[in-house]
Amino acid sequence: MHEELHDHDRGLSYDLPVLARRRMIRLLAGASLIPLAGCAAEDDAASSSAASSSSSSSSSSSASCETIPNETAGPYPGDGSNGVNVLKESGVVRSDITSSFGDSAGGTAEGVPLTITLTVVDAASGCGTPKKGAAVYLWHCDRDGNYSLYSQGVTEENYLRGVQETDDKGQVTFKSIFPACYSGRWPHIHFEVYGSLDDATAATSITNTSQLALPKDVCDTVYATDGYSQSVQNLSQLSLESDNIFSDGYDQQLATVTGSVEKGYTATLTVPV
Numbered sequence: 200m201h202e203e204l205h206d207h208d209r210g211l212s213y214d215l216p217v218l219a220r221r222r223m224i225r226l227l228a229g230a231s232l233i234p235l236a237g238c239a240a241e242d243d244a245a246s247s248s249a250a251s252s253s254s255s256s257s258s259s260s261s262a263s264c265e266t267i268p269n270e271t272a273g274p275y276p277g278d279g280s281n282g283v284n285v286l287k288e289s290g291v292v293r294s295d296i297t298s299s300f301g302d303s304a305g306g307t308a309e310g311v312p313l314t315i316t317l318t319v320v321d322a323a324s325g326c327g328t329p330k331k332g333a334a335v336y337l338w339h340c341d342r343d344g345n346y347s348l349y350s351q352g353v354t355e356e357n358y359l360r361g362v363q364e365t366d367d368k369g370q371v372t373f374k375s376i377f378p379a380c381y382s383g384r385w386p387h388i389h390f391e392v393y394g395s396l397d398d399a400t401a402a403t404s405i406t407n408t409s410q411l412a413l414p415k416d417v418c419d420t421v422y423a424t425d426g427y428s429q430s431v432q433n434l435s436q437l438s439l440e441s442d443n444i445f446s447d448g449y450d451q452q453l454a455t456v457t458g459s460v461e462k463g464y465t466a467t468l469t470v471p472v
Contacts, residue, residue, distance in 0.1 A: 288301050307358065311460055331367050344382075380434040
């Protein structure tokens with residue numbers, strides 16, 4: 200029976216070549232591991248960065264945003280809360296609100312053309328989701344600072360009032376005229392948001408009531424035109440900071456306005472609800 204011979208018993212002549220081979224293997228392995236380790240570090244960093252970016256993006260998209268500030272509807276809403284209710288009249292659902300409709304006198308509000316586009320979005324989703332199928336009732340004063348249905352001389356008119364249903368983008372658009380600046384109030388436009396067109400025309404279940412502010416530079420330009428002379432003096436006595444509605448902040452309510460007196464203006468505002 201032969202005794203088993205272990206490597207360490209084979210002698211120096213065996214050990215030297217074995218040690219040389221093992222040393223070479225270690226050297227080669229070490230050389231190959233250096234770039235591998237570097238790649239692994241870069242991959243880990245890239246993976247970590249991607250995960251961080253994904254997390255940040257997810258956090259940003261899921262974060263909520265502030266709803267539009269709720270404001271008073273004022274004394275001339277025409278929604279049934281203070282006398283007359285225009286929302287239940289046939290014809291109130293319309294985009295062009297410059298003229299009266301239905302059984303009213305049929306007058307047309309004169310002034311510099313203004314197109315108003317509101318985009319209603321879901322505040323809970325971070326303002327990234329349009330509110331399709333909601334409805335907006337919008338109204339404002341005329342070039343003389345009068346409100347149809349209420350002010351002396353225009354109680355038989357219902358112009359500058361209308362309802363629109365939001366489209367796939369959450370948008371409603373109204374064709375109107377630039378409102379006046381009357382004593383004590385910064386130039387503004389009223390609106391109410393409803394959950395649906397049916398709710399709006401039934402004058403029930405208002406979700407939000409707010410106001411849109413118009414920028415001073417555009418107001419100055421418009422009020423320099425014929426028909427707005429009284430607005431020049433009224434505006435000179437006001438500021439957004441002193442207005443009793445916008446004095447507590449107006450960042451979410453100040454519309455972006457583009458255009459010209461000759462071609463008309465467009466006012467846009469995002470309305471988170």
